[in-house]
Amino acid sequence: MTLPKVHFQQRHLNQIEGVEILDLNKLYTKPFQDHDPACPHRVEFHCLIYIEEGEGFHFVDFEQFPVMAGTCITINRHQVHAYDFKHKPQGKLLLFTEAFLESVRTNIRTSVYAPFYLSSEYSPAFNLNTHTQNSCIAILNEIEKEQNAPAPDLLIIELLFSALMQKIENEKQLTYPSKTSDKRKKTFIQFLDLIEAHYRNTRDANDYADMMHITYKTLNQLCKTVSHQTAKQLIDAQVILQAKRELVIEHKQTQELAFELGFDDLSNFIKYFKKRTSMTPTQFRESH
Numbered sequence: 001m002t003l004p005k006v007h008f009q010q011r012h013l014n015q016i017e018g019v020e021i022l023d024l025n026k027l028y029t030k031p032f033q034d035h036d037p038a039c040p041h042r043v044e045f046h047c048l049i050y051i052e053e054g055e056g057f058h059f060v061d062f063e064q065f066p067v068m069a070g071t072c073i074t075i076n077r078h079q080v081h082a083y084d085f086k087h088k089p090q091g092k093l094l095l096f097t098e099a100f101l102e103s104v105r106t107n108i109r110t111s112v113y114a115p116f117y118l119s120s121e122y123s124p125a126f127n128l129n130t131h132t133q134n135s136c137i138a139i140l141n142e143i144e145k146e147q148n149a150p151a152p153d154l155l156i157i158e159l160l161f162s163a164l165m166q167k168i169e170n171e172k173q174l175t176y177p178s179k180t181s182d183k184r185k186k187t188f189i190q191f192l193d194l195i196e197a198h199y200r201n202t203r204d205a206n207d208y209a210d211m212m213h214i215t216y217k218t219l220n221q222l223c224k225t226v227s228h229q230t231a232k233q234l235i236d237a238q239v240i241l242q243a244k245r246e247l248v249i250e251h252k253q254t255q256e257l258a259f260e261l262g263f264d265d266l267s268n269f270i271k272y273f274k275k276r277t278s279m280t281p282t283q284f285r286e287s288h
Helices: 026-027 098-108 130-147 152-176 182-198 207-213 216-227 231-248 254-259 266-277 280-286
Strands: 019-023 041-043 044-051 056-060 063-067 071-076 080-082 090-096 125-128
Touching: 019 026, 019 130, 026 090, 044 130, 056 071, 056 266, 063 071, 063 125, 071 152, 090 130, 090 254, 098 152, 130 152, 182 207, 182 231, 207 216, 207 231, 216 231, 231 254, 231 280, 254 266, 254 280, 266 280
Parallel strands: none
Antiparallel strands: 019 090, 041 080, 044 071, 044 090, 056 063, 056 080, 071 125
């Protein structure tokens, strides 16, 4: 089975391009021809899920995260996730593309929604306090109202989107405090993007430092400050995450996967995987 890659599809032509909001209940009842939302799939856009009622779980990169009323779930582009069609928690689903996010960052000059999912302190699901819950649902309703207007205004949606993300970011800072400047965050995001693009070709942190025109020491210190992990640990985390995805979801053979991930020798890949997961690739696949 090949892991489905789900691309952003605009439902209505008159809506602002690159952003869509809908009720989760519509997701549960809408027929899908290209993929099953209840099964793991990789998204080529970003998702923000806000739970208003009920409880259940949300699958993100091989972990099940409990959700309840007031839970906010952030899914970054290229992550693998699946919806809970058994418990069907109710709420809002906000989908947006990288192009829309870049437009917001340019026009509003904000650094919100950084893809920090490789950070050891990151959790895709977290609970908001009552005050933030009320603010978020009000903003989400305003976004939906503007998006469904006869002539939706891009600037209004971008401002509402920024306000929503800033509210959530402020709440996240209470749980995952960060003293990292926006400039350093931007550099860290650049590093994560480079890992995603080149992890099959190199696992050497020095190569990434060269790509970024900075020293290895500078890169390593940045990674420690932002994520409490070294640059090499973050590179390895991406390789292991991709290996897990392809072993379990795409049923890749270990030898084939080792070659695709840039390992010349199968035994080296098995040792590499076991050192970081305490299981061989075959044991990991069987456990899932």
